[in-house]
Amino acid sequence: MARQERIGVFVCHCGNNIAGTVDIERVVEELSHYPGVVHVEDYMYMCSDPGQELMRKAIQEKALTGIVNANCSPTLHQRTFRRVAEAEGLNPYCVEIANIREQCSWPHADDKETATRKAIAIIKATVEKLRFNMALTPTVTPLTKRVLVIGAGIAGIQAALDIANGGYGVVLVEQDIGIGGHVMQLAGTFPSLEQPDSLIASRLAEVASHPLVKLYTYAEVEEVSGYVGNFDVKIRQKAGYINRGRCNACGMCLEKCPVLVSSEYDCGLSQRKAIRLPSPAALTFHPVIDVEHCLHFNGSQCQACCEVCPEGAIDFSEEDTFVEERIGVVVAAPGYDLLPVGQPEAYPEDPDIIDGLKFERILSATGPTNGEIRRPSDGKVPREVVFISCVGSRDPEHGVPYCSRVCCMYVAKQALLYRQAVPEGQAYIFYMDIRSDAKGFEEFVQDVMDEGGILYLRGEVSRMFRDGDKIKVWGVDTLIGRNIEISADLVVLARAMVPRPTTRELTRKLNIASDAHGFLTEAHIKLRPVESLTSGIYLAGTAQWPRDLPDTIASAEAAASKVLSLFSREELLHEPTIAWVDEEICSGCEQCVANCTYKAIEVDKRSNVARVNEAICEGCGSCAAICPSNAVQLKNSTPRQFFEIIDVAAG
Amino acid sequence: MRLEISLGRLRNEFVAKITELSGQDINLCYQCGKCSAGCPMSFIMDLLPNQVIRSVQLGLAEDITSSRTPWLCASCLVCTVRCPKGIDIASVMEAVRQIALRRSEDFIDPAGLERDTVAELPPIALVCGFRKLTG
Numbered sequence: 001m002a003r004q005e006r007i008g009v010f011v012c013h014c015g016n017n018i019a020g021t022v023d024i025e026r027v028v029e030e031l032s033h034y035p036g037v038v039h040v041e042d043y044m045y046m047c048s049d050p051g052q053e054l055m056r057k058a059i060q061e062k063a064l065t066g067i068v069n070a071n072c073s074p075t076l077h078q079r080t081f082r083r084v085a086e087a088e089g090l091n092p093y094c095v096e097i098a099n100i101r102e103q104c105s106w107p108h109a110d111d112k113e114t115a116t117r118k119a120i121a122i123i124k125a126t127v128e129k130l131r132f133n134m135a136l137t138p139t140v141t142p143l144t145k146r147v148l149v150i151g152a153g154i155a156g157i158q159a160a161l162d163i164a165n166g167g168y169g170v171v172l173v174e175q176d177i178g179i180g181g182h183v184m185q186l187a188g189t190f191p192s193l194e195q196p197d198s199l200i201a202s203r204l205a206e207v208a209s210h211p212l213v214k215l216y217t218y219a220e221v222e223e224v225s226g227y228v229g230n231f232d233v234k235i236r237q238k239a240g241y242i243n244r245g246r247c248n249a250c251g252m253c254l255e256k257c258p259v260l261v262s263s264e265y266d267c268g269l270s271q272r273k274a275i276r277l278p279s280p281a282a283l284t285f286h287p288v289i290d291v292e293h294c295l296h297f298n299g300s301q302c303q304a305c306c307e308v309c310p311e312g313a314i315d316f317s318e319e320d321t322f323v324e325e326r327i328g329v330v331v332a333a334p335g336y337d338l339l340p341v342g343q344p345e346a347y348p349e350d351p352d353i354i355d356g357l358k359f360e361r362i363l364s365a366t367g368p369t370n371g372e373i374r375r376p377s378d379g380k381v382p383r384e385v386v387f388i389s390c391v392g393s394r395d396p397e398h399g400v401p402y403c404s405r406v407c408c409m410y411v412a413k414q415a416l417l418y419r420q421a422v423p424e425g426q427a428y429i430f431y432m433d434i435r436s437d438a439k440g441f442e443e444f445v446q447d448v449m450d451e452g453g454i455l456y457l458r459g460e461v462s463r464m465f466r467d468g469d470k471i472k473v474w475g476v477d478t479l480i481g482r483n484i485e486i487s488a489d490l491v492v493l494a495r496a497m498v499p500r501p502t503t504r505e506l507t508r509k510l511n512i513a514s515d516a517h518g519f520l521t522e523a524h525i526k527l528r529p530v531e532s533l534t535s536g537i538y539l540a541g542t543a544q545w546p547r548d549l550p551d552t553i554a555s556a557e558a559a560a561s562k563v564l565s566l567f568s569r570e571e572l573l574h575e576p577t578i579a580w581v582d583e584e585i586c587s588g589c590e591q592c593v594a595n596c597t598y599k600a601i602e603v604d605k606r607s608n609v610a611r612v613n614e615a616i617c618e619g620c621g622s623c624a625a626i627c628p629s630n631a632v633q634l635k636n637s638t639p640r641q642f643f644e645i646i647d648v649a650a651g
Numbered sequence: 652m653r654l655e656i657s658l659g660r661l662r663n664e665f666v667a668k669i670t671e672l673s674g675q676d677i678n679l680c681y682q683c684g685k686c687s688a689g690c691p692m693s694f695i696m697d698l699l700p701n702q703v704i705r706s707v708q709l710g711l712a713e714d715i716t717s718s719r720t721p722w723l724c725a726s727c728l729v730c731t732v733r734c735p736k737g738i739d740i741a742s743v744m745e746a747v748r749q750i751a752l753r754r755s756e757d758f759i760d761p762a763g764l765e766r767d768t769v770a771e772l773p774p775i776a777l778v779c780g781f782r783k784l785t786g
Contacts, residue, residue, distance in 0.1 A: 482654045484653060486655070
């Protein structure tokens with residue numbers, strides 16, 4: 001290791017943030033005769049242009065070989081100062097930050113003497129670390145400019161379109177038989193009340209026919225290996241038992257199929273055959289045989305579909321097939337589900353107690369009642385409808401602690417659409433708070449109250465039960481402080497939004513994190529909101545957090561723009577402060593392999609020593625910490641450097 | 652007792668009458684409470700002004716007509732000036748009083764009053780008692 005012997009130290013006042021607590025003059029004095037330090041300088045704001053100019057001048061005049069910047073946290077200005085050094089011909093990894101603000105002046109604001117001594121110790125310790133820093137250069141890896149988008153709901157579709165329109169290939173994988181996701185089930189969208197068929201259908205058509213989008217429906221991501229820039233993906237194309245090439249979508253098999261099953265698309269309000277066809281809006285016309293319900297797959301000799309198919313497209317022997325694709329990055333948009341209600345005493349099972357998605361189907365012109373509002377039990381037009389917000393949401397005891405964010409608005413929208421369809425009817429909305437915090441949302445809710453004549457009841461519901469033709473709803477209006485009872489014809493529950501159950505499996509395949517509720521975890525909620533902690537894997541839509549349509553599309557566009565900005569480079573640069581194996585010492589014990597979160601290290605079978613994949617390693621250091629013989633070390637964070645730091649800090 | 656809320660109650664005659672007399676759209680109220688917060692008489696009211704409005708929204712005629720609040724209202728219009736949704740709450744109060752007055756109930760039977768009582772009563776109390784139909 002090269003010893004850094006011409007070191008410059010720059011001490012920042014940060015206005016009064018540091019100088020108000022730390023005696024800068026004493027710090028400068030102490031450091032100016034410290035071994036190896038040839039230049040010490042302080043300034044009001046080192047990060048400012050004049051401050052950077054002082055650094056430039058000193059690097060040239062004193063021929064500095066290393067720099068310690070004593071100022072705020074490295075997350076703020078390490079990059080700034082390393083850039084200054086690099087521009088002056090100094091290796092950026094020979095610049096280190098001594099954090100004397102967050103870790104010194106702020107917490108010790110009441111004790112100047114301690115703060116000053118601690119600042120001196122921190123800077124000296126950093127100088128000792130710097131002495132043994134190596135001059136490093138970023139590693140370069142090739143970049144495959146092709147994207148895997150998982151999920152063809154509106155988030156996945158939007159991300160795929162943005163990337164494909166930017167000129168890059170997209171592999172879009174959807175597990176369902178058609179594209180569009182939940183949004184195509186909706187009757188209208190708040191606050192403008194546009195129908196998804198007209199609003200979203202053009203996007204669906206565009207993605208389905210885009211020359212740069214390779215669409216796999218009824219398919220799943222089986223396996224993902226590799227690293228940012230170079231992932232290999234194995235896609236399982238599930239057997240549909242109807243040859244896609246031969247099928248001409250005539251629909252005769254559907255007519256003949258004798259099995260009736262409740263429809264997923266209509267949330268059980270209508271029936272479908274054991275041969276599934278995507279909804280008309282989904283624009284993909286590949287029917288598949290539903291193995292779970294098809295008689296042929298359940299012990300019967302039924303061949304009804306085979307007998308009528310004019311193209312001989314039915315093939316009961318079809319098997320799942322696998323396709324391999326090479327891609328550079330992934331956008332994960334697997335979407336949401338609704339939390340099962342539970343609490344049967346509060347919300348009993350009843351055909352006229354339904355969830356929000358089901359009511360969307362009842363309201364929808366493409367729904368089972370063609371948009372006529374009829375309740376499921378007897379097809380009567382409901383005269384009084386009760387909506388209940390926060391069913392499962394904001395209920396840490398029985399559901400989830402978070403707010404599902406969309407319910408306040410969709411309940412208002414549904415109540416309004418109901419009133420428009422049944423003008424003589426009355427809608428009631430039980431709520432705890434009304435959250436309407438986006439553009440045009442509050443105005444929409446006020447319109448619903450004012451002109452829609454919807455009665456909002458501030459309070460929740462304790463129980464409901466059937467009473468002849470009606471459902472009695474027992475709740476409270478906390479504004480008048482009285483228990484109330486409503487005899488409803490139909491009750492709509494705004495159930496909490498949760499990630500799809502398959503999301504957890506996906507996080508394992510992609511090696512990304514999810515939170516306690518199963519939502520995908522972003523790298524930083526404020527600063528890196530659409531990236532996962534794994535390089536090259538981006539997040540979009542409701543799998544990350546409950547989102548409405550505008551937010552979902554914005555998050556998908558954000559993920560796509562991260563991808564496009566990455567693709568504007570020819571190759572990938574990777575931080576060089578990563579793990580390094582001393583092959584002379586390594587015994588191939590594999591403890592580091594087991595400890596690596598990123599799967600970046602493996603033991604070479606022939607030489608029996610660990611090898612680090614430089615493109616994957618994030619430099620977290622868990623391998624170095626666990627290695628029994630110190631054979632794995634983190635570049636520029638070696639045990640020797642830490643012992644030097646401890647010596648100074650303890651001395 | 653559980654209060655029954657229904658379509659019939661929400662659109663009952665009382666609500667229609669209040670709307671007609673006051674010219675106010677009661678649905679506009681979102682129960683922020685500014686009217687009550689500023690009311691100089693609220694300290695002796697049994698229903699706060701916002702509760703009166705809420706009771707109209709729910710069609711609770713009985714609660715309102717049996718309340719002291721409309722009679723304690725000083726018609727100072729602070730509620731009307733403060734209301735963020737532009738509801739003239741003082742007019743709603745007046746509408747409640749009108750409904751009561753138009754029932755033409757005799758609050759005072761002058762013939763039945765003791766001579767001594769009449770002597771002790773401030774004349775304005777008697778005037779107020781006869782005010783029905785003149786409001």
